[in-house]
Amino acid sequence: MTVVFILWLREVKKYLRSRVQIVASLGGPLMYLGVLGFGLGPVFRRAGEGSYLQFMAPGVIGMTVLFTAMFSGIAMLWDRQFGFLKETLVAPVPRLAIMIGRTLGGATVAVLQGTLIFVVTLIAGFRPASLLAVPLAFLVIALIAVIFSALATAIGSSLKEMQGFQMVMNFLVMPTFFLSGAIYPLEGLPKVLGALTRVDPLTYGVDGVRGLLIGRTHFGVALDVAVLVGVGVLFVLFGAWRFSKIEA
Amino acid sequence: MSDQPIIRVQHVIKSFGKVTAVNDVSFDVRAGEIFAFLGPNGAGKTTTIKMLTTLLRPTSGSLELDGLDPATHQTEVRRRFGVVFQDPSLDSDLTAWENMDIHGVLYHLPRRARRERTETLLRMFELWDRRDDLVKTFSGGMKRRLEIARGLLHTPKVLFLDEPTLGLDPQSRNQMWTHVRNLNQAERVTVFLTTHYMDEADRVADRIAVIDHGRIVATGSSAELKQQTGTDSLEAAFLALTGTTIRDESATAADQMRQVARVWRR
Ligand SMILES: Nc1ncnc2c1ncn2[C@@H]1O[C@H](COP(=O)(O)OP(=O)(O)OP(=O)(O)O)[C@@H](O)[C@H]1O
Ligand SMILES: [Mg+2]
Numbered sequence: 001m002t003v004v005f006i007l008w009l010r011e012v013k014k015y016l017r018s019r020v021q022i023v024a025s026l027g028g029p030l031m032y033l034g035v036l037g038f039g040l041g042p043v044f045r046r047a048g049e050g051s052y053l054q055f056m057a058p059g060v061i062g063m064t065v066l067f068t069a070m071f072s073g074i075a076m077l078w079d080r081q082f083g084f085l086k087e088t089l090v091a092p093v094p095r096l097a098i099m100i101g102r103t104l105g106g107a108t109v110a111v112l113q114g115t116l117i118f119v120v121t122l123i124a125g126f127r128p129a130s131l132l133a134v135p136l137a138f139l140v141i142a143l144i145a146v147i148f149s150a151l152a153t154a155i156g157s158s159l160k161e162m163q164g165f166q167m168v169m170n171f172l173v174m175p176t177f178f179l180s181g182a183i184y185p186l187e188g189l190p191k192v193l194g195a196l197t198r199v200d201p202l203t204y205g206v207d208g209v210r211g212l213l214i215g216r217t218h219f220g221v222a223l224d225v226a227v228l229v230g231v232g233v234l235f236v237l238f239g240a241w242r243f244s245k246i247e248a
Numbered sequence: 249m250s251d252q253p254i255i256r257v258q259h260v261i262k263s264f265g266k267v268t269a270v271n272d273v274s275f276d277v278r279a280g281e282i283f284a285f286l287g288p289n290g291a292g293k294t295t296t297i298k299m300l301t302t303l304l305r306p307t308s309g310s311l312e313l314d315g316l317d318p319a320t321h322q323t324e325v326r327r328r329f330g331v332v333f334q335d336p337s338l339d340s341d342l343t344a345w346e347n348m349d350i351h352g353v354l355y356h357l358p359r360r361a362r363r364e365r366t367e368t369l370l371r372m373f374e375l376w377d378r379r380d381d382l383v384k385t386f387s388g389g390m391k392r393r394l395e396i397a398r399g400l401l402h403t404p405k406v407l408f409l410d411e412p413t414l415g416l417d418p419q420s421r422n423q424m425w426t427h428v429r430n431l432n433q434a435e436r437v438t439v440f441l442t443t444h445y446m447d448e449a450d451r452v453a454d455r456i457a458v459i460d461h462g463r464i465v466a467t468g469s470s471a472e473l474k475q476q477t478g479t480d481s482l483e484a485a486f487l488a489l490t491g492t493t494i495r496d497e498s499a500t501a502a503d504q505m506r507q508v509a510r511v512w513r514r
Contacts, residue, residue: 006353014341081505084339087398090301091354092326161501247304 003093004101011072011105015112022116029064029117033057033124036183049185055216057121058137058209059182062202065114065144070173072106073152077159080246089246099243103153103236107145114141128213137212140221143228144205150232150239157242175200182206186218201231252315254279254406254438255300260309262295269295271462272309277455279405282432282439284453286446286486289495292462293442294334297408300440301331314405327355330399334410334442335506336391340384344375344394347383348401355402362401369397373427389420396424400431407431409441413448421445425452446483456482460490 015022037053044052079085088098115138128134155168179193180202189197197203208224211217217224253276262270270292277283285293298304299311302318302325311318318325338347345366352362370376373393383391392412399407409428413421429452432439443449449456450470457467466473466489470482477488 002353006350010339010342010346010350013346014339017341078505081502082335082337084337086303086333086335087337087339087351088354089303090326090329090331091351092323092356093354162505 003097004104007088007098007101008105008108011102012108012112015109022113025064025068025113026116026120028067029060030120032063032183033060033121037124053121053124053126054214055185055210056183057118057124057126058213059180059206060121061114061117061141062144062180062182062206062209063177064117065110065141065205066148066173066177066202068113069106069110069145069148070152070168072109073149073154073156074159074165074168076102076153076156077162077165080156095244095246096240099153099240103146103149103239106149106152107142110145110149111138111142114145129215133212137209140205140208140212140225140228143225143232144202144209147201147205147228147232147235150235153239154235154242157239157246176202179203180206181218201228204228204231252279253277253312254314255283255440256310256312257296257300258310260296260299260311261307262292262299262304263307268462270299270306273459273462273464274309275457275464275467277406277438277440279438280432280436281454282429282441282452284449284456285440285442285459286444286449286456287442287459288490291459291490291495293459294410296459297331297410297440297442301329301408302326327402328404329406329408330402330404331408332392332395332399332410332412334414335502336395338383338391338395338398340391341382343380343382344370344386345379347394348398351398351401357402365401365403369400372431373397389416389424392416392420393424393427396428400435400437403435404437406438406440409439411442411444413443413445421448428452446481446486450482458486458489465489 033056037056041052044050044055049055076085089095128137159165159168179196179200181197182202186194186197186203186207204219204224204227207218208221208228211221211224255277257276258274260270260273261268273292273296285296287293295304299306300313300318302322305319313325314328316325316328339350342350348366348370349362352366357365367376370379373396375390375394375397378386378390383394386394396409396412413424416424425448428439431437441453453470455467455469456473458465458473466476468476473482473485473489474480477485479485479488
């Protein structure tokens, strides 16, 4: 237990110390919020969908959590050769404890970063429908964070070369974001796109957060949470299995 | 008991696909000695260390550390050794103290013991005054010293040092070996080291094994190797044993990353 705790603490400490990085990683989400928010806002309103900022804020929070969680895991590849990971791999503790500590640490960092963006959206004018639902929304955000941290651990454990990093960004992280309905409504999509959005776990995450924060949901929050918990369990098991197979 | 070897390697083979990195290697290391494992680039030194430190399983053959098989008794074996890998494994965003402390927790040292021994070791390796500084502000020599101090925190029986002096100036190298020798005397820790500096091996090692193309080509004290080859320096003996051709091993994923690391040296 102390092992899990200290590895978790390590990730959080490092995050809080990296001021520059925190600010830098706000860039992407801010751009989406600013450019898309103002650019598409009028169209969205004319289509009778209401405020685009209200609609998109949960999506941008989801995006931040996705990117932060994935990045911490993919950095593992470097860490394995030139970093601290090898130190933990030869320590007399179960691999599972190390994996859980790292993954929870990565997930916590992603939630913290998501919180920061949440505050930014508030400043930009986003207004949750009910304050009481905010803590619940953060539980959903935590689920998203665990899912993608675990997935990132699985990928970080399996990649052999640095080139793999680009592949993962282009063929996994970006599609996960764009197919999630973070920036467009899920209603009335073409069949193929609609089917693709349904296999993307982030879709349920964003839908759940949106349901809780602005009362607009496609699947219903209960189904969203059920899917997220299921996928979460699956990905954590998968991540633990891949992590146990690392040969440094 | 003391003539029981602390490390025993017998007919070990390790292949990566078509490459046979270690090819039927056998040797013993005696408890309490300083053992140097020498060989040209790509000879199989790091691969051997990885097998002894539970990171890789041999394709065939048997390994023992303190009578235990690293492949089947991972946890027990891990408690018994400390290691400084060829590539750095410190967390450079944490302080020296934090790096030591996490290590202590990973090795289940009680809080008191963790603190006391961390202080002793940091003082010994002349890092005490910098204990609260982030590791990324350290020089190469300081980082290496910290890694060795960390590897010794849990009082291991064996300390593996894979090219610990690579890239250090003569002063730092000299000082590092003095510390290692002192610890070897004081705590009876067995030291298993690799280096490309023959003068270092000559000075600190009790016994030497030379490996080339995955095979052991000679073992013995420095004097014995010189005598065997009819040379008067270890460097000359080494060249006589391994030839003068340069090794053109193809680069592994790790080598490629090392190239990048050199450019982005932090
Ligand atoms: N993971 C791997 N996959 C494929 N080949 C590998 C791998 N690790 C090592 N090798 C190959 O095995 C051989 C031995 O490598 P090893 O790293 O053990 O050499 P070394 O003696 O430590 O060399 P150096 O002095 O350069 O560190 C080399 O030919 C290397 O390319
Ligand atoms: Mg090596």
